[in-house]
Amino acid sequence: MFQIKDNVIKISVRNLVEFILKSGDLDNRRVTGRDTEAMREGSKLHRKIQKRMGSEYHPEVPLSIIIPLDFKEEEVDLLIEGRADGIIYNENKIELQDSEEDMIVLTQVGPIKSSSEKEMEGQDQIQISNKDIEVIKSNEDIDNIDDNIVDHFMFDEFEKLSSNEDEEKPNVIIDEIKGVYFDVNFLEEPIKVHKAQVMCYAYMYAVKHKLDKIGIRLTYSNIETENMKYFNETLEFVELEQWFVEVINEYKKWAAWQYQWRLQRDASIEKLEFPFEYRPGQKDLVTGVYKTIIRDKKLFIEAPTGVGKTISTIFPTLKAMGAEKTSKIFYLTAKTITRTVAEDTYRLLVAKGLRIKVVTITAKDKICVLDKPDCNPVTCERAKGHFDRVNDAVFDLLWNEHDISRELIEQYALKHMVCPFEMSLDITNWADSVICDYNYVFDPNVYLRRFFQDEKKNDYVFLIDEAHNLVERAREMYSASLFKDDILAVKKIMKPLSKNLEKRFEACNQDLLKLKRECENYKVIDNIGDFVIHLMRLLTDYEEYTKEHSNFEGSDKALEIYFDIRHFINMYEWMDDKYIIYNDYDEERGFRIKLLCMDPSNNLLTFLEKGRSTVFFSATLLPIHYYKEQLGGKEEDYAIYAPSPFDTNKRLLMIGNDVSTKYTRRNENEYVKIVNYIENLVMQRTGNYLVFFPSYSYMQQIYSLFTERDIDKSYEVILQKTNMTEMQREEFLEQFEENGTITKIGFCVLGGVFSEGIDLTNDRLIGVIIVGTGLPMVCNERELFREYYDRTKNAGFDYAYLYVGMNKVLQSAGRVIRTSDDTGVILLLDERFMNTQYKNLFPREWYPHEVVNVDKMKFGVQDFWNRT
Template structure:
């Protein structure tokens, strides 16, 4: 299995240039009532610290080697009479703020009335500086703190304490060379730097107290972003408040149109703002992020001063439009700290209150700094962070500044939007893979050494053997025995990579995967299966995780609270387990009723057409005629959702000869193409052919007066393949019905998501037609939402479509829904 990330993995996070030291403004350990700040010296010195440059000066992958060298030197000094890892503390009062600072010095040797202190650091190569106060500010201040703490605790005078920084050169020699830099504890520049940092921190805390005071005052007069809550929203408000207040777990199933975002955000900020928690709104869709930002702006207009930021993918805010980060060749990575300080852009951006990608890029470009890294620095000073799931749950790109340490993670409140999508994403997070293309690229690299070739050739041989097995099977993917010989050679790869200052990207990816594989291979874990496949010309070996719920739970339990919400979060027991939410009564589950009149949604099932895979060719002509009949009976815009592109294209071919105007979704549409597609849906009368579970079936608001209804072709069941079989086996081991949990529930989730595009307010009146006789049978019928049943039943569409026409004509004679 893959446990919590080890230090060697940390370099593979999204914000890779802050591997070990990162800007920290998230306040933990501060009590505003007593004005007391309890903190470790490392956290204190990193508080507000910005890196001079984003270009790595050392190879960050060598952390294990650094730790070994550090420990070996300390042990050798202990043998010579030194004491290691001694805890010290210091109590200061600055500007009305009491600082209780703790730390643990590396080495100390005491005699009557005097003490020697050593702080150990490691370097790649020899020191290229003479004055650590100038070049290694934080190292010098850390040692200065130890000396001051010793002086206070032992009653020693400053001149009776000698303090030195010891830099151990790691230059591939068997015995690292130690370089000693004595620190002048009476140095005015050193003392001034210490006092400035303490005062800057105190000023920040005082300013934050003032900001929070204004927030709380405004919060007292704030009730809801809109005039009044819709039915169900008051229940959501109450449940969210109780969950955060009690550090609990909440699952909310609320139909589309309930106004989940406004209710959840309102309930959350009522508790998180007074408690100074950072609220994370997690969503995979850019459209959802826009809804959150719009809601936050309304709340701010209501008088509550909030700070919110959107953290998006690094590539989306890259000034150079690069798919991956290359800090060694990027002008936006150099002089990062100086550019920020000189431009004053952090204050400027925080004054915007809501920091979206566009404004972040514009201002970062003006200052000449990386927008992504700037956003990460700003996030710790914001009340709300809007980002993708991976920045919390992915073991390689999670935001360390928030979630690496327990004291910061417990200050984070999680809101997980469209939570039904998280389990499948988590499977990807915890299913590491190794690609043949990485190995081939490394072998073709002109800088490939003989030692590296020796490590790579066993991989080429194994990939050849596995490819023969795949070809002989006649399948697209095969399962290999769990005890398959995999040439990991983890220690050898570790030595190879730590010798490089900036390893090539394929080597980084390979090393990351080898570290992950080493934790799984040889361990008996029924959740993991070793798979081999051919994909887009590449050959891929993967440990496939069928159940990542325990990994999700580990993250959830480290945070203050967790709230999952979606229109498709039932059955609760199914999603409670997959999401890692605890049982035994610790999770509150709430189903919110549909907020609109039931008569506004007309639902029909057309049971005549068989939409099963085996019958699609035979029934295609009949299905195309039925779709044309529905469209022609009342012209407008109709959405038609198919379970796959292949099925969509089959029916599109039958419809092309008709007079019906078609708008057809295609695979791999760009962001601009998707925006244009939505614009056409909203402006033209046509039959829109799209895919269930795709980008147009969830997370979008269609503002079209001409949208009459949706036609959903069959339950959108996942395909039958090796991975789905392994997932079904995992349910069988838990004594659950494998078909229902592997295929039926996910398929019906997509159906319900697609239908959610129809009604968004109490005035709209729309028709929903479910095509396929499976909708009339178990288990599909039992998975349909309650509000689809009018008077306890759903109408069957066995003949003509006049019932649909009559239903929609009632809307035509009534009031129009607002755009």
């Protein structure tokens, strides 16, 4: 929300007005334009408008004001900064002075009657851009539009502005330009926060130049048509001053709270000590993280389970926060369990004296008060007037609570009758650390725009847990698909409702039909420009339609395809040489067109560079060059391998080299061998075991053999099911009890929910068997990856299959040794593990290991348990 440095609180004009003046309902029924990430086209139009305004128009004028705030005995200044899109000077104009960028300093607030200039020597000023244009990417190149169109609208409206002789014209007019996708003729008055923004600039300017009155103008321009509409008003300084003082007084309580909280937080960080005795190599890890943040770099950490990655990254980052190197920590995870570990780590430090506000973002569908999220005032009473009440709800919680849990958010959301999910997002503005899924930072559809939509670099630190997951997740985030049958289905929905929209959907359907006729299996495509233009026209018309028709039969399906198309267009705009476009057939949904992100590094960098520093960490980042390359690392970024703290004598690793899971060897003979391995291993000691298989079908084959064999079984087999709920997963894991009287064997799938991120410590798990090398199934997409990386890296198999598969194996093997007290066995079943390309990916702690057959394995396991 704002930054504090050297007793100066800094906030942009935009953030100030959007925060204080937000109001109204939550309403998902109307689409409000394409993704605001696509500011580029609007910025072109923005600059074009400024360029054509003539000599009376001064563009991009920075304005600032300093307001002393009375925080008991502390001398604190509030610095409000921004950049007026334009200042218009009429005949009796005030000349723009060289000192235009100087700060305006107010000696008092409420009422404000005097101003003077104050030098800010020795203070490290942060200039915050205020190019606040709410735009999305256009289907046209603005630079190629006929200039006469812009000239006509621009100067026609400017003439109107100056032609009213019955009204005394203000000498100075502050202009705010907004690029939009909707038809500007629908606007009957300026949008409230836009007007507030220009009023702030007008006040700043009027104070500096001691004006009795000043003009404001809101310039709205449609990005696609360049049609324009103006709203003009002349404000008396006395009224403007009264309004501004009310805004500042409303904001003062927030500034006061944040300032006092920061003092408490930093004082507690200064006293904070590392809560454990350092393990071997752990102190170097902590030091490495701190130095990385200080030097504005990225760090890649491969650290085996038990090293203490979470505390070793959070602790030094907090120390950097206390040294004013970062104002916010984002702890990013892929799974719920790792989020819980981060929360527990913060609680541990709080118990040691840390004062910190941490919020975890819970997914909307999990925290919503409805059975299914439907955010509008008709279906949810909390959506009605949500924005009128949410600030009070957030302040109430921040003032009265320390540990911001999900339960507390739900409690205060109920008290103030607001949406708990949206409230949690607002709390992130004030929290010191945010724990959330990757997508809240990197996904172009749901990322936290309040932190990342501006171009400026911030001092955020990103701690990315289980970073190996981010490669595949990022590829998914930055890819996009459209299915022909979905387009056709929504066309039928719209047919009786809008002939125009039916026509738009039909044009897109015909484009896909043409591509389908040319595609037998899959086909890579070079150019889809016409199709994208048709999609853009469809979006524009759909947005116009929903202004008047938000609810209609089939609207859910129509809205779903709208968002799919919007994402497709956004990703098309992001495309570079790290993408391909192809068609193929999905088994369930039919013919599709897909924008496939082959390498997500450039896209990830777009977001990573919004922060100061990033620390990637995982137990499996091998080979490190692959992850550095795919996750946006640079040559100068650091990498650390943390040694394992475990005693290798408490772990037995074996490779069964007389079996194979290759497709050509999948037969009953191989299945029987694998059953023999599993039975002979688990019969050596009563306990809990997990067996990971390459697929559900393979798992079922082995399970069938287990149930058919007529032997005295002293064990129970528990199967992972597809699409398990969170409760079902918990029930599955609860069956693995410590000190059980019967052996339990969990049959799971490699790469599934139980292959990483779960902690079955001590005797809750004493052995893991991994059947196969984890290679992904051969499919069109994997083959496209292989072809791409054969062409670009001469390593297609490694990039498309090997690295992905071995990461699953390493993660699954990591389930058995979780703490220094754990003892267990790991058995790898596939002859390919003996190949050099696989062994090169073995971590250091996998040495030594033994190559076995069934008999050798049985005696080796007996000996291991006897001596441990």
